[in-house]
Amino acid sequence: MVDFDYTDVQRMIRDTVRAFAEREIRPFLREWDEREVFPRNVFQKMAALGFLGVMVPEQYGGAGYGSSEFVIVIEELARVEPGIALSVAAHNSLCTAHIYRFGSEAQRERYVGPLARGEKLGAWALTEPEAGSDAGNLQTQAFWDGTAWVLRGTKNFTTHGTVGDVYVVMAVTDREKGRKGGLTAFIVERGTPGLIPGKRESKLGMRTSDTASVILDDCRVPPENVIGEVGQGFAQVLQVLEGGRVGIGALAVGIAQGAFEAALRYAQERRQFGRPIAEFQAIQFMLADMATQVEAARLLVHRAAWLRDQGRATPKESSMAKLFASEVAVRVADMAVQIFGGYGFVKDYPVEKYYRDAKLCTIGEGTSEIQRIVIARQALREIGFRLRAS
Ligand SMILES: Cc1cc2nc3c(=O)[nH]c(=O)nc-3n(C[C@H](O)[C@H](O)[C@H](O)COP(=O)(O)OP(=O)(O)OC[C@H]3O[C@@H](n4cnc5c(N)ncnc54)[C@H](O)[C@@H]3O)c2cc1C
Known part of the structure; x- marks a missing residue:
């Protein structure tokens, strides 16, 4: 495996997360996937290691790292269990x-601390x-x-x-203004009357991750739970998604890396025609494409993360990282199944799960x-092309 050019701290983070995932998660993969278990106890253990407040400053109970470290955490978790990642x-x-970046000091104290320490889980x-x-x-x-504020919708x-435990909910506060000034983000705490968890989805992949509808049935939220100002919600969402997409890119890199490593090992072990299948050029070409694509995806993800750590806006770079890495994850998982042959299609072997999990990366966020x-819009804007508003 290529050793990416990490700092000593980043290498330590990678090794810590990798060891944790191998020890605490890998032995339970199949059971949790089949039963769609959301493993809460693992979250408690991850909280103790700072995985739930990676980018939150230490003064609020976080680990105080940046985006570049965050993508390492996510990649390493996804290499073993993408749903948890x-x-x-x-x-x-x-x-x-969202709350840390746009919330008031009181909101940071009340919500970001418990979220970063893993005492509360965020949605x-x-x-x-x-x-x-x-x-x-x-x-x-x-x-x-x-x-x-009274919230109504699904x-x-x-x-x-x-x-x-803590939900950030986007809602329309002024329909006339639409997305430019008409949306607002609210913090809603679990247990608030009218906040009703709905149907939990049974999914193709990412089955350890809890995904559900949420019903807001005249849910009353105090004014101090507005994040930023009324009407700023959509602008906040766009900026939050810029960071989120780098995370999904890292998740995709982790899936691709995990699938590649499994295929590499299997190609050496599996013998056909009297020799390891790794000796067939057709298999080698797939391994070469997988290795190259994973590395290229990782570079795009780390570049976007590094730019974010410099305080730069990354609308194009985050999307490029997410787009490329997620499509790499799907392709690499597909090739891994191909290298495993029939064994790639059954649950006793690891790659069918990567194949299922990878698809979410081309959809979510x-x-x-x-x-x-x-x-494309950003590229056109950069050369002064005037796009019609949409
Ligand atoms: C496991 C999982 C977890 C998720 N977690 C969250 C979460 O925590 N919070 C949250 O808010 N959401 C979450 N989502 C929702 C996710 O972000 C959406 O599913 C996604 O944005 C796509 O929206 P949609 O499913 O309605 O698809 P649609 O928007 O209906 O898209 C259907 C198809 O049409 C295409 N399409 C749509 N518009 C255009 C266009 N203008 N040009 C070309 N093609 C277009 C799409 O690319 C897609 O191929 C999650 C989804 C999943 C599956």
């Missing part, structure tokens, strides 16, 4: 990052039945009743929808089509 990514880069609810890629078309409404596909739109 997805949960950790969503907790860190969506819910916690981030944007998607709705009628608003997936078209996130500006939210139907969930929040209206002011004189003493509180969220779909919320990671930690049934197990979350913006599909591949949406990433291409973001990248």
Whole structure:
């Protein structure tokens, strides 16, 4: 395996997460996947190691690292169990990052600390039945009743929808203004009357990650739970997703890396025609393509993370990393199944799971089509092309 050019601290983080995942997660992969177990005890153990507050400063109980370290944590978890990596990514880069970045000092004290220490689990609810890629078309409404904001609507596909403690919920506060000034982000705590975890999805992959709808049935939220200012929600979402997409890119790299390593080992062990299949050029070419693509994806992810650590906006770079890495994960997992032959198709071997898990990466936090739109628009803007508003 190529040793990426990490600092000593980053190498230590990688080794710590890798050892943890091998010890605490790998032995249970199949059982948790088949039974769709959300392994809460693993989250408690990860909290003790700082995995749930990777980018939160130490003063708020986090590990105090940057994006470059965050992507290492996510890659290493995904190399073993992508569903847990997805949960950790969503907790860190969506819910916690949203409140940390745009919340008041009081909100940071009240929510970011417990989230970073893993005492609370975060959820981030944007998607709705009628608003997936078209996130500006939210139907969930929040209206002011004189003493509180009243939230009404349904969220779909919320990671930690049934197990979350702190939900960041996006809702329409002014329909006239639409996405430019009409959406607002709210913090809603578990147990608030009217916040009702809905149907937990049974999924193709990422089955350890809890995904559910969330119903807001006249859920009353105090004014101090508005994140930033009323009307700023959509602008915040775009910035949160920039960070989130780098995390999904890292998740995809981890899946591809795990599938590649499994295929590499299997190619040496499996013999056909009296020799290891690794001696066949057709297998070698697949291994070569896998190795090259994983490395290229990792470079794009780390470049986007590094730019973020420099305080730079990365609308194009995050989308490029997410788009490329997620499509690499799907291709590499596909090749891994091919190298395993029939054994790649059965659950006693590890690669069918990577194959199932990988697909989510081309869908969650913006599909591949949406990433291409973001990248193309940004590229056109950079040469001064005037796009029509959409
Ligand atoms: C496991 C899982 C976890 C998730 N976690 C969360 C979460 O924590 N919080 C949250 O808010 N959401 C979450 N999501 C939702 C996810 O972000 C959405 O599923 C995703 O954005 C796509 O939306 P959609 O499913 O409605 O697909 P649609 O938007 O209906 O897209 C359907 C197809 O149409 C294409 N399409 C749509 N618009 C265009 C266009 N303009 N041009 C070209 N093609 C287009 C899409 O690319 C796709 O191929 C999660 C989803 C899953 C499956």
